[in-house]
Amino acid sequence: MISVQGVSKQFGDYVALDDVSLEIRDGSLTALLGPSGSGKSTLLRIIGGLEQPDRGRVAIHGRDATDLPPQRREIGFVFQHYAAFKHMTVRDNVAFGLTIRRRPKDEVAARVDELLRIVGLGGYAKRYPSQLSGGQRQRMALARALAVEPSVLLLDEPFGALDAKVRAELREWLRRLHEDVHVTTLLVTHDQEEAMSIADDIAVMDDARIEQVGSPRELYDHPSSAFVMGFLGEVSQLAGRLVRPHDIAIAAEAVDGAHEAMVSRVIHLGFEVRVELMLSGGEAVTAQVTRTEADELELSAGDIVWLRSAGTSALRAAEARG
Amino acid sequence: MVVSRGTRLSLRTLALAYLFVLVAVPLGLILYRTFEHGLGAFWDQVTTPASISAIRLSLAIIAIVVPLNVVFGLVTALALARGRFPGRGALQAVVDLPFAVSPVVVGVSLVLLWGVRGWFGGLADAGIQIVFSLPGMVLATIFVTLPFVVREVEPVLHEVGDDQEEAAATLGARRWQTFRRITLPSIRWGLAYGVVLTIARALGEFGAVLVVSGNVPGESQTLTLLVHARYIDDHNVFGAYAASTVLMLMALAALLLMTILNRKREAA
Numbered sequence: 001m002i003s004v005q006g007v008s009k010q011f012g013d014y015v016a017l018d019d020v021s022l023e024i025r026d027g028s029l030t031a032l033l034g035p036s037g038s039g040k041s042t043l044l045r046i047i048g049g050l051e052q053p054d055r056g057r058v059a060i061h062g063r064d065a066t067d068l069p070p071q072r073r074e075i076g077f078v079f080q081h082y083a084a085f086k087h088m089t090v091r092d093n094v095a096f097g098l099t100i101r102r103r104p105k106d107e108v109a110a111r112v113d114e115l116l117r118i119v120g121l122g123g124y125a126k127r128y129p130s131q132l133s134g135g136q137r138q139r140m141a142l143a144r145a146l147a148v149e150p151s152v153l154l155l156d157e158p159f160g161a162l163d164a165k166v167r168a169e170l171r172e173w174l175r176r177l178h179e180d181v182h183v184t185t186l187l188v189t190h191d192q193e194e195a196m197s198i199a200d201d202i203a204v205m206d207d208a209r210i211e212q213v214g215s216p217r218e219l220y221d222h223p224s225s226a227f228v229m230g231f232l233g234e235v236s237q238l239a240g241r242l243v244r245p246h247d248i249a250i251a252a253e254a255v256d257g258a259h260e261a262m263v264s265r266v267i268h269l270g271f272e273v274r275v276e277l278m279l280s281g282g283e284a285v286t287a288q289v290t291r292t293e294a295d296e297l298e299l300s301a302g303d304i305v306w307l308r309s310a311g312t313s314a315l316r317a318a319e320a321r322g
Numbered sequence: 323m324v325v326s327r328g329t330r331l332s333l334r335t336l337a338l339a340y341l342f343v344l345v346a347v348p349l350g351l352i353l354y355r356t357f358e359h360g361l362g363a364f365w366d367q368v369t370t371p372a373s374i375s376a377i378r379l380s381l382a383i384i385a386i387v388v389p390l391n392v393v394f395g396l397v398t399a400l401a402l403a404r405g406r407f408p409g410r411g412a413l414q415a416v417v418d419l420p421f422a423v424s425p426v427v428v429g430v431s432l433v434l435l436w437g438v439r440g441w442f443g444g445l446a447d448a449g450i451q452i453v454f455s456l457p458g459m460v461l462a463t464i465f466v467t468l469p470f471v472v473r474e475v476e477p478v479l480h481e482v483g484d485d486q487e488e489a490a491a492t493l494g495a496r497r498w499q500t501f502r503r504i505t506l507p508s509i510r511w512g513l514a515y516g517v518v519l520t521i522a523r524a525l526g527e528f529g530a531v532l533v534v535s536g537n538v539p540g541e542s543q544t545l546t547l548l549v550h551a552r553y554i555d556d557h558n559v560f561g562a563y564a565a566s567t568v569l570m571l572m573a574l575a576a577l578l579l580m581t582i583l584n585r586k587r588e589a590a
Contacts, residue, residue, distance in 0.1 A: 007410050044325065048492060049491075049492075050488050050492070069491070070488075070491045070492045071491055071494050071495065071496060073494075075490075075492055076492065077488070077489065079485050079488070079489060081485060082485075083334070083485035083486050083488065083489035084486075085486055085489070085490075085504060086486070087507040087508060096493050096495075096503075097493035097494050100493060101494060141489075144489075144493065145492070145493075147493075148494060181532070207562060243545035287349060319467045
């Protein structure tokens with residue numbers, strides 16, 4: 001378990017972390033999700049020992065690590081821009097941590113071969129990082145971090161520098177790797193889709209604080225604030241409440257508690273249909289329905305319909321802004 | 323920029339003629355004068371006791387100055403590139419100072435400091451000769467060559483960034499291991515280039531060394547000082563040409579090395 005207690009960090013006048021506490025379950029894959037500048041990378045670097053907190057404690061597997069240098073934290077760290085050792089071959093990169101620990105040569109060779117096979121770089125041992133693609137470099141960096149059998153794996157926007165297709169592939173691959181290796185993993189990302197698709201738990205950060213921690217489903221269905229709700233998905237406002245567009249039910253007839261609205265535009269996006277509406281009070285609302293529903297309602301611009309919130313993730317707007 | 327063929331050719335000719343008249347002709351003339359009486363006459367001039375002593379002294383100064391500048395230069399470059407400390411701006415300025423100060427002034431200030439009437443003049447009474455001896459010449463050469471290693475290594479450190487060093491630390495490498503295995507290999511060409519520049523500058527240094535050397539042939543005369551002494555004091559013009567040629571050959575070796583390293587650095 002990683003335990004962060006009351007950690008604060010300032011760079012000059014800039015507050016990067018403000019009294020942050022967080023517990024990360026053993027063996028879990030947790031995402032630190034937030035916009036840039038929210039403090040997520042700083043928190044990760046403090047856990048890794050690359051930055052010192054101004055206040056607060058960090059414990060890794062029950063051992064207070066606050067004053068330990070990174071060398072003695074038994075962590076693996078993966079950087080956004082790979083941090084490949086450019087003057088070393090792929091093999092020497094992966095072997096680095098073991099060579100430093102003066103492990104026997106044949107043991108190192110065997111371990112490196114195994115890791116290169118796991119990350120799919122079996123044939124690349126003698127290449128230099130400059131001869132690899134971005135995705136390959138990052139897999140090499142992962143193998144290098146895993147070589148020393150860290151008790152915790154820390155990933156700082158590991159797929160941030162890759163293009164969308166490679167990013168999606170590596171994301172899946174990391175998920176499968178985590179299921180095999182089961183090392184406690186903390187991943188920093190600003191991409192909510194990445195966090196939702198890969199993580200067991202998500203800690204949403206904003207403005208130097210942790211907003212909410214929970215499973216992707218919990219956060220999506222029961223966001224504690226407008227920020228979390230908005231960061232994890234689209235949000236519409238319906239009569240003073242924040243609602244997911246797909247949680248807005250559209251009826252052709254007046255229903256109890258429903259709000260009258262006029263359809264201003266219907267946009268077909270393949271299976272789903274986005275409906276832009278105008279409430280009788282003049283507020284604009286966006287709803288999202290399936291194609292079947294849209295066809296049944298025969299929606300077109302100018303129609304009068306009735307809207308109500310049908311989902312569980314509604315937040316009262318005034319309260320959420322609190 | 324679109325330039326007509328005629329303009330291009332005349333610009334090229336102009337540039338070549340400029341280099342030819344200002345650089346190639348004078349140097350070529352010295353080579354011609356050196357070897358016009360054959361290799362034997364040249365050899366006689368460069369193997370006189372004064373000449374051998376001057377070559378040895380120049381090489382000795384380089385042998386002392388280069389390691390000192392490498393150590394100091396690396397530490398300073400690391401501090402400037404990686405450190406955040408008060409006075410960093412001042413340090414930046416001080417490192418460039420030797421570029422701005424005239425070498426003769428450097429020599430005079432060293433005499434003021436280390437001479438018999440200087441702050442550390444007591445050392446001379448204790449039998450430790452600084453000025454008008456090898457230590458003085460080394461101090462003067464260090465002063466004028468101080469910026470080269472720092473100025474070649476620091477930008478490379480910035481460019482490489484500290485990602486790799488941080489990665490090494492998380493993998494268990496201690497500070498010294500990280501320096502030796504990660505930092506040093508990534509700055510090696512910049513460092514080598516700085517060393518070559520230091521050597522070239524040290525070989526050619528005249529003003530600062532002249533003031534603190536005493537300029538005694540066979541004792542405290544570097545190769546550059548020997549050229550000057552033969553030409554001005556001894557009216558041994560041919561001897562001056564011969565010594566110049568040796569100096570040029572040594573500088574040329576450094577220059578060649580510099581070109582090769584520069585290519586490697588760009589390729590790396």
